[in-house]
Every structure is written in structure tokens, then in C-alpha cells.
Amino acid sequence: MSILDRLSNLTKATIHEVLNKLEDPILMTGQYLRNLEEDIASTENLIREQKTAAKVNEQKSLDASRHAELEEQKALDALSTGNEEAARRAAVAKIHYQDQAEHFAANAKQAETQVFELELRLKEAKEELVQLKEKRKELAERARKVEQSSQAECPNFSRGTYSGAAARGFERMEEKISEWEAGISKYGYSPFDSANANANPNNDPAVNEELQRLKNQLSSDKDK
DSSP: OOOHHHHHHHHHHHHHHEEEHOOOOHHHHHHHEEEEEEEHHHHHHHHHHHHHHHHHHHHHHHHHHHHHHHHHHHHHHHHHHTOOOHHHHHHHHHHHHHHHHHHHHHHHHHHHHHHHHHHHHHHHHHHHHHHHHHHHHHHHHHHHHHHHHHHHHHOOOOSSTTHHHHHHHHHHHHHHHHHHHHHHOOOOOOOOHHHTTOOOOOGOHHHHHHHHHHHHHHHHHHHH
């Protein structure tokens, strides 16, 4: 046998193997199951990441809240000694930490919400995986029976008409491609700007309001 003949036979064998794989629904359902298992594993990793993010942001929010309380006390102490400039700086710092605490708390809440949604999707995907594995067993058994029946009843040649296994194979391929053609559709911190903390706070309404509140609180405490 010449090299050209060998290459020709090898090419034909490769083509036949590809066509058989394209035609095999059991092979395709196996790939669908593997894809679903990969999606499940990816979702489980994402859930772990979001749980960690929620815990980290919760801790950051608590730390920022404690800093805000300390800065408020500093402001009160400064006002009690008449040091309004120091009190103003402490008020600026308190507002900064309050903003941070709110921001981190919002991040934690968002992560917790995503965990909840992902866990629902994961539960549904795992249930679907079990169902599809059972369905694949059923399809495999049906395919086996069809193959046995076809081999027992029909020859591989057409006897002059389009009724043999080879012709039916072409018909099945055409039907499958038509199905593909008809079904080709399937299913984006806004962190606190630290530069603002360095800006002149004298004209900041929020700082003035906080400073006045602290003055009133200090005055009220003295009256008692």
C-alpha cells in the first residue's frame, strides 16, 4: 500500500470518527454533565470568596465605628478645655470614620446578599445534576436498544434505495445539523476620598453641624 493510500485511509477514518462523535448523543450529554459540574465547582468557589469578603468588610466597619467613637470623645475633651481647633479636627476625623463604617457595612451586606443568591443557584444546579445523571442513564439504555435493533434488522447497504444504515446515517446527520441551525440561541467602592480629609474643614457644613452638636452635648452635660 502506498503512502498516499495510507494517508487517504487515515483521513477517512478520522472523518468517520468525528462524524460518529458528533452523532453520539450520549457523548454530548456526558459533556453537558461535565460542564454543569464545572459550573457547580466555580459557584462553590465564588460563595467562599463572598463569605470571606463579607467577614472582612464587617470587621472593617466595626473598626471604623470604634475610631469614630474615639474621635468624638477627643472632640468633646477638646471643647471642654476650650480648644475648638482641636475639636474641629477631631470632628472631621469622626465623620471620615463614620463614612468608612457605612461603606464597609454596605459592602458586607452586598456580599451576604450575593452569597444567598449563589447558594440558591447552587442548590438548584446540584438537584439538576442528579436528575440529568439519571436521565443520561435512561437515554443510554434507549440508545443501546435502538443500536441493537438497527444492527439486527438492517444491512449497511441501501439495495438501490435510501433505506440502508449509511443513508439513514446521513439523514440523522442532516436532521441533527438542522436542529443545530434551528436552535442556535442560548441561552458591570466608591471609597471615601482621603484627599477630602486634607481639605480645609472650616467651611464644611457637615463638620460645622457635628461641632455644634458636640457643643450642645457638652453644654447639656455641664447643666446636669
